[in-house]
Amino acid sequence: MTFWKRIFPNTSAPQARERLQILLSHERQVLGGGDLLARLREDILAVVAKHVPCDQDNVKVRLERGTPMSILEIEVEVRGDFDQALVRAA
């Protein structure tokens, strides 16, 4: 048995390495995505605010990860008289 162990030692470093590689590739996506969402939020707000009055705090961007599909959800809260502004424009 000791001889066997000497040839095939039961080491832990390869496990550490593998766990880290899997974890970090996942975390980099999610945290990198955090930045992407912030940029999306800013750009969307800029476009919407050009046409209708809306507040900085009233834009929500959410990304729900799934397989095979992820959902990007964008919610923009505008003032109550928004649709009237649309009617007038028409």
Add this chain to the structure above:
Amino acid sequence: MAKIITVTSGKGGVGKTTTTAAIGAALARTGDKVVVVDFDVGLRNLDLIMGAERRVVYDFVNVIQGDARLPQALIKDKRLDSLFLLPASQTRDKDALTEEGVDRVIGMLAQHFDWVICDSPAGIERGATLAMRHAEIAIVVTNPEVSSVRDSDRIVGILDSKTLRAERGETVDKRLLLTRYDHARAARGDMLKTEDVLEILSLPLLGIIPESNDVLRASNMGVPVSIHDPNSVPARAYQDAALRLKGENIAMELPRQRGGLFSKFLRRAA
């Protein structure tokens, strides 16, 4: 104009303060003017590692709030004429450091020193982001251990997004410093190897500091490990890292204990 370095890691207890003191002293030993700055407000320790804890009168926050002038707060090292310390404050007010205040003080230091080395607190809160704000070079201190490697990866992401350089579309020069490395354990397969950590984090290597009693001994004495016993293994490893920061091309010598494969078999047989 000074080079501004931030020593950071995310995780606590991996050797940021030890590294700040050791690299600072090693650079000062070459004749450069160096200031080490403690950003760990509320939990300052760089003064203790540098052996200057009884000489602190004014601190970083006093300077920011205008209660002291910068030269009054700077502590000159007892051993090296060109090494200075700006201690952190022990106040419990986390917001004592302000962006404007830090900008002003770092700006002044950069005019008078060759190197400004910022010792970051652990974590990713305000103190840590303020410490890395002006960094041109970041030393990412990492232990060959899963939680430290993960936190280092996180810090790299923050260095790429929250620093002044990142905001200007430039990059911070990030270097990995592997500390508490035990060559024998890595060779046995019970510790992540240098190559493993390099591959996972994909950062250039600044140096490998071996696990050593000399580090604790130096901190007990309040002397930066790089000058406490300048011929010890960790001291030489830190001196080499400092020379690499100065652009010198120093071979990455593995700080191994003596004993090759043959003697290992002998030891096992015994």
